[in-house]
Amino acid sequence: METRYYFIFAAVFVVLQLFLYIFNRTLGWLYGAFLPQQGRYLFAILSYLLANGIILLTVLRVSPSLFRVTPYILVILLYSAFISLAFGIIWWLGKSYFQSPRLLAWAYPVAMFGLISVSVYNAYTPKIVHYQITLDKPLNPLRIGLASDFHLGTLFGAKQMDQLAAIFDQQKVDLILLPGDIMDDNVDAYLSQQMQPSLAKLKAPLGVYATLGNHDFFGDQQRIAEQIKQAGIKVLWDQTETIHQEFMIVGRNDDLVKDRPSTAQLLESVDTSLPIFVLDHRPSEIEQISQLPVDLLVAGHTHNGQIFPANLITKLTYRLAYGHEKIGHGHFIVTSGYGFWGIPMRLGSQSEVVIIDVKGKE
Structure with missing residues (x-):
């Protein structure tokens, strides 16, 4: 494998860890009141193991078919990071008006659905x-x-x-x-x-x-x-x-x-x-x-x-x-x-x- 691919893999691996961290911190912030602490920890561990496992199996060519799954994981986590950043700004600007992040918790899946819908529209509508x-x-x-x-x-x-x-x-x-x-x-x-x-x-x-x-x-x-x-x-x-x-x-x-x-x-x-x-x-x-x-x-x-x-x-x-x-x-x-x-x-x-x-x- 060419040297540049090792650098690309290293960059993807580092970015993946960052996205997973943001994803789990956001879920803990928005839905922590609905999930026990042990449940949040277990979910975080499973998400790290699953995402990293799929990418490692793909790169090591143990299961090359998983190559098609990797972009979906990265994109969903990227969109989650975009939403987390936007919600963080909204929370900071409006913290005197928010009693809890409950409204943002309801808005999170709506925002994710919206980003995915726009993305699919852009892909299929020339x-x-x-x-x-x-x-x-x-x-x-x-x-x-x-x-x-x-x-x-x-x-x-x-x-x-x-x-x-x-x-x-x-x-x-x-x-x-x-x-x-x-x-x-x-x-x-x-x-x-x-x-x-x-x-x-x-x-x-x-x-x-x-x-x-x-x-x-x-x-x-x-x-x-x-x-x-x-x-x-x-x-x-x-x-x-x-x-x-x-x-x-x-x-x-x-x-x-x-x-x-x-x-x-x-x-x-x-x-x-x-x-x-x-x-x-x-x-x-x-x-x-x-x-x-x-x-x-x-x-x-x-x-x-x-x-x-x-x-x-x-x-x-x-x-x-x-x-x-x-x-x-x-x-x-x-x-x-x-x-x-x-x-x-x-x-x-x-x-x-x-x-x-x-x-x-x-």
């Missing part, structure tokens, strides 16, 4: 984000539909692809770009739930192009690419494609593929006087690519953090973690993604479909 960009090269007006990070699997599938196809149809896009993480690690759920007809509904006059993301490269990339291809979508494996001699699309493998050619190498044999659109799943090489004759790069991967405060971490990690920025003569757009990873929750981010109206130099 917003449509519009960008307008003008290139430094001639090009007829073009409308691009952008969506990434579907993570097609048991929690996100055919219904969402039907909805995405309807959005692209309604927006009358000319071209669709899908920069990675189409599947959630493998095609098992995709096949068993017969999602291909829904994925195949993604159509545009100038075609639909995809690259593979890190989750597509977790060992099942050949089957994933084949299923995407069977849905009528062109998969670009570090390849370039010229569209009607008007512009070029460059599709890069995710940087999980350590020996992938650089963008500069991919551009060596192409006509760089044409507008060049790059699909790169992770926005990890924006500064390098901004030095090249690339006119538009689209990426995903970050999910805009998915759940606050992770968006603060992604902002520190990437030159552009979300949104649109013009760097040099090129435009760079990073989407928060149409799906989600791990759990169907988003807080401080929302599922989105991006529509890019592109104009050329007059």
